Amino acid sequence: MIDHNSKSQLRLETRSDKKPVPKESLVLNLLFNLVVPTIILKQLSSEDHLGIKLAVITALAFPLVYGLRDLIKRKVFNFFSALGFISVLLTGGLTLLEMDAIYYAIKEASIPGLFGLATLLSLKTSTPLVRTFVLNENLVDIELILGALAKNERKEEFEVLLINSSWILAGGFFLSASLNYGLAIVLLTAEPGTVLFNEQLGDMIFLSYPVIVLPVLIILMGNLYYLLSGISRITELPLEKVFKRDS
Numbered sequence: 001m002i003d004h005n006s007k008s009q010l011r012l013e014t015r016s017d018k019k020p021v022p023k024e025s026l027v028l029n030l031l032f033n034l035v036v037p038t039i040i041l042k043q044l045s046s047e048d049h050l051g052i053k054l055a056v057i058t059a060l061a062f063p064l065v066y067g068l069r070d071l072i073k074r075k076v077f078n079f080f081s082a083l084g085f086i087s088v089l090l091t092g093g094l095t096l097l098e099m100d101a102i103y104y105a106i107k108e109a110s111i112p113g114l115f116g117l118a119t120l121l122s123l124k125t126s127t128p129l130v131r132t133f134v135l136n137e138n139l140v141d142i143e144l145i146l147g148a149l150a151k152n153e154r155k156e157e158f159e160v161l162l163i164n165s166s167w168i169l170a171g172g173f174f175l176s177a178s179l180n181y182g183l184a185i186v187l188l189t190a191e192p193g194t195v196l197f198n199e200q201l202g203d204m205i206f207l208s209y210p211v212i213v214l215p216v217l218i219i220l221m222g223n224l225y226y227l228l229s230g231i232s233r234i235t236e237l238p239l240e241k242v243f244k245r246d247s
């Protein structure tokens with residue numbers, strides 16, 4: 001149920017004095033996190049160029065620098081950015097230590113798997129994670145939704161909607177974990193600490209977008225539509241009013 005404290009918290013998050021957050025550049029995101037690291041690992045890992053370990057350090061420095069730059073410029077903490085930041089650090093550590101492929105697979109699966117588990121466990125709290133990932137003040141008009149729910153006396157239906165949406169969100173994370181694990185096992189077959197292993201690591205980074213990100217993104221977008229259309233039905237508000245309009 002939505003208690004008084006939850007409502008107060010949601011209202012606090014929707015203060016009108018917040019400055020708009022600058023939009024993230026998709027082009028820079030892809031260049032720093034996908035294209036440049038892949039090129040470095042596949043083309044510059046030989047001893048004639050950067051060498052195996054220096055190529056790994058250089059390649060992974062790009063997403064790290066981008067993550068820090070994005071945090072400083074946009075001044076907003078993002079769970080997914082933090083996830084990518086931690087993942088890059090772990091990948092670099094495993095590569096420099098020349099660990100076997102199974103450890104990459106476990107690492108790739110563990111982070112989204114933990115997010116999926118946290119999403120389900122958060123259902124036992126007053127603030128399910130679905131509110132952070134999907135239902136947030138940057139996307140929808142929380143004040144308007146809460147007012148309509150109180151007026152229509154349909155808060156219990158709203159809670160059921162959040163529970164269902166949380167399971168879908170967790171399913172997306174678990175799918176990502178499975179795909180991450182499978183991709184690492186299939187691609188990383190060479191001996192760690194070799195040029196071929198670096199090239200395979202570059203392939204894994206590059207293929208992670210079409211193989212992992214796109215299916216999960218489809219699930220998350222479907223979940224967003226399910227949640228917002230459900231809110232529209234319960235509150236009897238049209239979707240264009242549920243979405244937060246720019247001031």
